[in-house]
Amino acid sequence: MRILKLFIISCIITGMSISPSFSQEKSDEEKKAEYTYREIVVKEKREQANTVSIITDEEVKKSTKTDLIGVVNENVPSFYTGNRGVMGYGVASSQSAKMTIRGMGLSSWGPTTGFPILFNGIDTTATVWSHPVADIFSMKNIERIEVFHGPQPVLFGSTALAGAINVVTKRQEKDGYQTTLSASYGSFNTTDDYIHHMGKIGILDYGVSYNYMWTDGHREEEIDGKEYTSQYRSNNGTARLGLQMGENFYASLTGYVMDMNIHDPGPENRATDAEDLEIFDILRSGVSVSIHNSFKILEGYIQAYSNQGTHEATNPVTSEKWYKHVDSARLVKIQETLQKVIPGNRLTVGYEYKKYGGEIEKTSGTLMDEEYLTDNSAYGLMEQQLGFIILSGGARYTDNSEYGGYTAYQGGIIVNPTKTTKIYTSAAKGFTIPGIRYRYNPNSPGGFIDENTDLEPEINIVYEAGIEQMILEVLTVELIGYRVHAENKIVPVFPPPPPAKFDNLEDDIEYDGMEASLKLSFKNAGLRASYSYIDHEYDDEDGEKQILSYVPKHKAVFGGYVEFWRLSVSVNGEYVKTIWHDYSADEKLDDYLVFNAKIAFSIFEGVEAFVNLNNITDQDYATFIRDGGEYTMPGFHVLGGASATF
Numbered sequence: 001m002r003i004l005k006l007f008i009i010s011c012i013i014t015g016m017s018i019s020p021s022f023s024q025e026k027s028d029e030e031k032k033a034e035y036t037y038r039e040i041v042v043k044e045k046r047e048q049a050n051t052v053s054i055i056t057d058e059e060v061k062k063s064t065k066t067d068l069i070g071v072v073n074e075n076v077p078s079f080y081t082g083n084r085g086v087m088g089y090g091v092a093s094s095q096s097a098k099m100t101i102r103g104m105g106l107s108s109w110g111p112t113t114g115f116p117i118l119f120n121g122i123d124t125t126a127t128v129w130s131h132p133v134a135d136i137f138s139m140k141n142i143e144r145i146e147v148f149h150g151p152q153p154v155l156f157g158s159t160a161l162a163g164a165i166n167v168v169t170k171r172q173e174k175d176g177y178q179t180t181l182s183a184s185y186g187s188f189n190t191t192d193d194y195i196h197h198m199g200k201i202g203i204l205d206y207g208v209s210y211n212y213m214w215t216d217g218h219r220e221e222e223i224d225g226k227e228y229t230s231q232y233r234s235n236n237g238t239a240r241l242g243l244q245m246g247e248n249f250y251a252s253l254t255g256y257v258m259d260m261n262i263h264d265p266g267p268e269n270r271a272t273d274a275e276d277l278e279i280f281d282i283l284r285s286g287v288s289v290s291i292h293n294s295f296k297i298l299e300g301y302i303q304a305y306s307n308q309g310t311h312e313a314t315n316p317v318t319s320e321k322w323y324k325h326v327d328s329a330r331l332v333k334i335q336e337t338l339q340k341v342i343p344g345n346r347l348t349v350g351y352e353y354k355k356y357g358g359e360i361e362k363t364s365g366t367l368m369d370e371e372y373l374t375d376n377s378a379y380g381l382m383e384q385q386l387g388f389i390i391l392s393g394g395a396r397y398t399d400n401s402e403y404g405g406y407t408a409y410q411g412g413i414i415v416n417p418t419k420t421t422k423i424y425t426s427a428a429k430g431f432t433i434p435g436i437r438y439r440y441n442p443n444s445p446g447g448f449i450d451e452n453t454d455l456e457p458e459i460n461i462v463y464e465a466g467i468e469q470m471i472l473e474v475l476t477v478e479l480i481g482y483r484v485h486a487e488n489k490i491v492p493v494f495p496p497p498p499p500a501k502f503d504n505l506e507d508d509i510e511y512d513g514m515e516a517s518l519k520l521s522f523k524n525a526g527l528r529a530s531y532s533y534i535d536h537e538y539d540d541e542d543g544e545k546q547i548l549s550y551v552p553k554h555k556a557v558f559g560g561y562v563e564f565w566r567l568s569v570s571v572n573g574e575y576v577k578t579i580w581h582d583y584s585a586d587e588k589l590d591d592y593l594v595f596n597a598k599i600a601f602s603i604f605e606g607v608e609a610f611v612n613l614n615n616i617t618d619q620d621y622a623t624f625i626r627d628g629g630e631y632t633m634p635g636f637h638v639l640g641g642a643s644a645t646f
Helices: 002-012 028-035 057-062 068-075 153-159 436-440
Strands: 052-056 117-119 142-149 163-169 176-186 191-201 204-215 220-223 226-229 232-245 249-264 278-294 298-315 320-339 345-362 365-386 389-400 404-418 421-432 458-471 475-487 490-493 501-504 509-521 525-534 537-539 545-547 554-564 567-577 580-582 592-604 607-614 622-626 629-632 637-645
Touching (some): 052 057, 057 142, 068 142, 153 389, 365 436, 509 537
Antiparallel strands (some): 052 142, 142 163, 204 232, 220 226, 249 278, 278 298, 298 320, 320 345, 345 365, 554 567
C-alpha cells in the first residue's frame, strides 16, 4: 500500500520547479550542446522563486580560501561557519564548522544537521551523525557552487531543513585536453598543491583531479610537559566519466575520495586536562552513476549513488584509539519532466529510495551495531508562466521506516515586469525526519537506547519576499526579507530520570531576517558587497530571552578585483558582530573584521605566480569556544605559489 500511495502521489502532486527554463527555440547545435548533462540545479535565477547564490569558478579562483566552505562563507552573507586554524574545521568535540544558513541548520547537540552538501549530485552527509563533513570540500576543479537560502524540501528532501549547497565540477566542453598544475608554500609550513586534468574525445569526456593539503598549524599547546599542535593533512581525489549515447541519452559516472588527519590541541586557557585531546583520521568516498534522457517534450534521469565513510579518533596522550564509526548511504532516484505540452508549463515527478546508517564502536564496546533507516519519497514539481508572471508550487511525501509518512511543500510567485527586474515571494515548509543519532541515541550518558520512535520531524516554515534589479547591465542590487518559524526542534533530555534520550522541544522559535547585496561588474574590474541581519533572539515558553548559538546578528562580506596588464589583484573582507556560543552561559564570541587579498602575476600565457595574504591587519579573534576556552585564529599569514594550465 505504501508503494501504491507513493506512486499515486507522484502522479497527481503538483509542485515547484526549482530549475525550469522558459526560453526561445534553439538551433539543433545549441540543443545538442545544452543537453550534455550538468548537475546544475538553477539554470536561470530569474525563474527561481526563492533566494539562491551562485559562486562561479572565477570567484573561487580569486578567493584566498583553500576550501569550498571558506569560499561560501566569504561570498554569502547569510551563511556562517566558525573555524579553528589555518586549514581544517574539525569534527566531534572540536566541531568548529558550525554551519548555518539564515540562522538555521545547527542541531541542539552541536554540529550542522540542517542542510546537505552535494558533490555532483552525491549527498556527502555522514549519516550516523546526520551532518556533512566540511573538510571534504577542498577540491579545486569547480565550475560553480549553488547555495540555496532556506528550506528546499521538494528537490532535496528531508535533509534540506535550512537550505542546500550544490557543488558542480568542471568538464571539458570541446574535443581536446586541458591540464592544470599548482604548487604553493607559506606560513606554518603550509602547502596546497593540486593537479586537474580533463579531456573530450568525440562522445567521451572525462576528468580527474588530486589535491594535497598540509599545515603544521599555527598553535602549539604544552600540556604536562608535552607539545600538541593543530597539524592538518588531507588528500582529495575526484573523477568523472561521461558518454554521449546518440542525441537522446547521456551516461555519467562520478566519484570522490577524501583522506584527512586532523589534530586538535584543544582550546587555549582550557578548563579540562589532556585526556580530552583528539586526533581524527577520516576516510570518506562516494560514487554515482546516472543515465539522462532528453527528448522534445520529456527529459530526466535515473541516478544511483553510494556515500560512505570511516571515522576514527585517537587520544594522543595514551595513543588509544577510543572511537570508530562506519556509515553509509545508498540512494536510487528517478525524475522526469514533461514540458511544452501546455505553453509555458513544466511538470516534474520523481521517486527516491534511500537507505542510511552504520555502526559505532568505542573502547568500552560496540555502541551501535549495524542500524539503518530507509526513506521512500515521491515529489511533484510544476511551474506555469503567464506572461511576465510565473506561478509555482510543489510538495514531497516521505515515508520513513521508523517514523512513518510526512509531507512538506514549497511554492512562490515571480513577477518579471522587465528583463532587468525580478520581484518574488515564496513560502516553504522544510523538514528533517529524525536520523540515526536521534533514533538510537548511542552517545547517551545512560547508554544505548532503542525507544525514540515517538519523535516528530523538525520543521522550519520560512516566508520570504525580495526584489532584484539590474541597472545599466553592470550593477545588480538585491533586497530580501524573511521570517522563520521553527517547530519540534530535537534536543537532548538529561536525567533525572535516567536514561537520557532525545525529545522534541515544546517551544516554537520565531525570528526575522533580511539580506541586501550589490554587485558591480566591468570587463577588468568589479565590486561586491552583501549584508545579513538576523534577529537571533527569541522568548521561550517561560518568557525568558534565548538566543540562537553561532548565528551572527550582523554579517557583511565584501570584495573587489582589478586586472591590468599581467597583474590581477583581489581583496575580500568579512565583518561579524554580535555572535554567541551559549547565551545562557554568557559566552560571547569576538566581533571581528578580517581582510584577505590575492595578487597574481601572469608570467606568460597559462602560467602565473600568486600570493595569498590572509588576515592582513593581524586581527586577534576566535570563532569557536570549547570547554570554556577559545580556538584563536591565526594572525597575518601568507601562501605563495605558481600554477600552469596547458
